[in-house]
Amino acid sequence: MNQWYYADDARTRIGPLSPDELREHYRQRRLRRDSLVWCEGMAQWLPLERLAVELDIDSITPDPAQPPPLPAAGVMDGAPMQRAPVRKGMSGCLIALIVCAVVAVPMIAILAAIAIPAYSDYVQRAKIAQVMASANTLEMAVAEHFARERVCPDNDSADLAPLLARLTREPHIGAVRVGTLEGGHCAFEITLRGLGAQDGKTLLFEADEDASDWDCSGGDLPARYRPIQCRPTPTST
Incomplete structure (x- = not known):
């Protein structure tokens, strides 16, 4: 079972917590829908709101008797954060900044050519x-x-139908196929x-013989977009 953390x-960092414990913390108003959460396999921390479907958060009503999480530092007891006084005058800084800007324009163009593709890959990995x-x-x-029936389920299995319907409504899942591979192992494929x-x-996710451990290296998604544990092992020639 996945172990969850939240900030x-x-x-x-609070955790590790089981999904049920995480939901209980939400019910107790110890975290909000915009609190950051993470579990193994995720590339980055995400707001709880983004994982509301997977964690079934919408079915939980926070306890109104519990106080909400404390506000961010600097806004305690109604005291506004103190701002540093605005300094008057720029002396020679403005001239230096203008010179730097003129010199930096070509460098910015070069860095943009490198950074934009890298950022695009980062966004893909986050999705x-x-x-x-x-x-x-x-x-x-x-x-x-499998533990209950001793056979692999498929898309027609009644107990999976609600989950499969929910998954295919997610923005980045086009289709899900569940079944048995030629070797007899349970598996499912996400398009x-x-x-x-x-x-x-x-x-492609393939289970071992008793469906207790999974290999997520299958499918044709390029390795650079996958979590490290789901990247195919290079084969030697």
Whole structure:
């Protein structure tokens, strides 16, 4: 089961917590929907609001008897944050800044040519991290079905139908196929969407013999967009 962490308003990391414990902290108003949360497999911390579907947050009503999280530092007891006085006069700084700006224009263009593609890759990886969080939920559902029925589920399995319907409503999941591979292992494949050049690419998740451990290196999504643990192992020639 995934272990979750969240950051409180003092930026203190709280965890590890099970999904149920995380939901209980939300009910107790110890974190808000804009609080940052993370679990293994996610590329970055995300607001709880972004993972509300996976964690079933919408079904929980925060306890009105509990106080909300403390406000951010600097706004305690109604005292406004003190601002530094505005300095008057720029002396020679303005001239120096103008000279630097003129010299820096070509350098900015070069850095932009490098940074824009890197930022685009970062955005893609962040979106795929959301898909990975949803895949963790499906892994647990498939494992529970296998433990109960001793056979792999498929898209027609009644206990998976609500989850599959919810997943395909997510912005970056185009389709989900659940079934059994030729070797007899349970597996599911997620087809991506809303990712530009990566639309239609797939992630394949294959379970071991008792569906207790998963390999997420399958599918044709390029390795650079995957979490490290889901990147295919290079083969030697």
